[in-house]
Amino acid sequence: MKPAAKPARKITAAGAVRDEARFLMNTYKRPPVVFERGRGCYLYDQRGRAYLDFLGGLAVNALGYAHPRLVRVIRREAARVVHVSNLFHNPYQGPLARKLAEWSGMDRVFFTNSGTEAIEGALKLSRLAAHQKFGGMKTKFLALENSFHGRTFGALSITHAAKYRDPFAPLVPGAEFVRFNDVADLEAKFDGSVCAMVIEPIQGEGGVNTISPAFWQKARELATRQGAALIADEIQCGLGRSGRAFVYQRLAGLPDIVVVAKPLAGGLPLGAFLAREEFASAFSPGLHGTTFGGGPLVCAVALEFLRTVEEKGLLENVRARGAQLRDGLLRLAAKFDFIREVRGEGLILGMELSVEGGPYVAEAMRRGLLINCTQDRVLRFLPPFILDARRVEQGLRILETVLAKTARPQQDPASASIEAPAMALAAVR
Ligand SMILES: *Cc1c(COP(=O)(O)O)cnc(C)c1O
Numbered sequence: 001m002k003p004a005a006k007p008a009r010k011i012t013a014a015g016a017v018r019d020e021a022r023f024l025m026n027t028y029k030r031p032p033v034v035f036e037r038g039r040g041c042y043l044y045d046q047r048g049r050a051y052l053d054f055l056g057g058l059a060v061n062a063l064g065y066a067h068p069r070l071v072r073v074i075r076r077e078a079a080r081v082v083h084v085s086n087l088f089h090n091p092y093q094g095p096l097a098r099k100l101a102e103w104s105g106m107d108r109v110f111f112t113n114s115g116t117e118a119i120e121g122a123l124k125l126s127r128l129a130a131h132q133k134f135g136g137m138k139t140k141f142l143a144l145e146n147s148f149h150g151r152t153f154g155a156l157s158i159t160h161a162a163k164y165r166d167p168f169a170p171l172v173p174g175a176e177f178v179r180f181n182d183v184a185d186l187e188a189k190f191d192g193s194v195c196a197m198v199i200e201p202i203q204g205e206g207g208v209n210t211i212s213p214a215f216w217q218k219a220r221e222l223a224t225r226q227g228a229a230l231i232a233d234e235i236q237c238g239l240g241r242s243g244r245a246f247v248y249q250r251l252a253g254l255p256d257i258v259v260v261a262k263p264l265a266g267g268l269p270l271g272a273f274l275a276r277e278e279f280a281s282a283f284s285p286g287l288h289g290t291t292f293g294g295g296p297l298v299c300a301v302a303l304e305f306l307r308t309v310e311e312k313g314l315l316e317n318v319r320a321r322g323a324q325l326r327d328g329l330l331r332l333a334a335k336f337d338f339i340r341e342v343r344g345e346g347l348i349l350g351m352e353l354s355v356e357g358g359p360y361v362a363e364a365m366r367r368g369l370l371i372n373c374t375q376d377r378v379l380r381f382l383p384p385f386i387l388d389a390r391r392v393e394q395g396l397r398i399l400e401t402v403l404a405k406t407a408r409p410q411q412d413p414a415s416a417s418i419e420a421p422a423m424a425l426a427a428v429r
Helices: 013-023 068-078 093-104 115-134 153-157 162-168 183-189 213-226 296-311 314-335 358-366 389-405
Strands: 035-039 042-045 050-053 108-112 140-144 175-178 194-199 229-233 257-260 271-275 339-345 348-353 372-374 378-381
Touching (some): 050 389, 093 108, 093 271, 115 153, 175 183, 183 213, 194 213, 213 229, 314 348, 358 372, 358 389
Parallel strands (some): 140 175
Antiparallel strands (some): 042 050, 339 348, 348 378, 372 378
């Protein structure tokens, strides 16, 4: 006998928010809005109100929402096979790895479920390669001030902000931080005990700071000289967001290991680390693994994402719309004296204020524009690659109103200068 079916409890937006407050761990402060669907560059809340999305789910939704090509592949693969485990082949891992190798100039790929896991894998691979080539003493990791690499212990150990690290001490020993774009500090710290140096070519959470060509070149030189791995964390700035497949492609010398994630599978969880053969060959069966990473559905979607970027000329669109947005932000900077600087390239742009950015983010949301603030005072823009000229103008119009109408927060003299180096926009073009 079947038990009497209980009437299904209808999920309402207010109920969902109440349940979160009661049952979720307290790790995020969220505005009282529930996004129920999205289309193109817009999200819609429980009242059907549209929001122009210049945040893209934190640099993830590069093709916006409900992109027909991704929807088609998700439907098709969901009805075929979602998961087979990594004990077996699947139809898409190989072709996706091949395409990532073509995009990046690396030789081999390992798939993960997130950015932080891919960073962990990259750290493990560089330690392993150092152990195999040099024995047990070459274990130090170098990272940069203002870096962000993720929340697991290894990734956290090379993440600079004390507020993320200190509550969880002790972390993985042997991490050291180099001053951003400071070649002398790099030379002083990059000794024979270093097994890897990790660099975000454009720091995302750190406030949209671009690595200088001279610093990158010196890091490449020192890594080669010391037999250490140069790791590019392009989880946020890579896979097309800068207007190139990878930011390092306009710098001198390839990295040894490249880490990707955010936009890779159009919003489904997928990350990867890619390596040159010299490092990749350190792995043999059993040394590293994952249950979920690189399943057939997510890999099929990632392949479709990369093909769409290629076939629709989206890198050109990122460059053109990025230039348009940056010019608009520079116009605003000339108009409002509390804007200190506009920086970034392609569709990863930052606007540093001399005051707290939070109130502007909240007011933008009230007016139907989603942006974000990092490092307390840097408004950050990470819109989808499919953005068109009209939407750029719409976003800029809303932002101008927001900058004009928001009650100006008090300038906090203690934080009047954040540590991120002021990088003139002209210098990074
Ligand atoms: C988001 C991010 C990570 C962490 O990725 P998760 O998927 O959140 O684990 C690491 N590095 C950079 C540069 C990032 O932007």
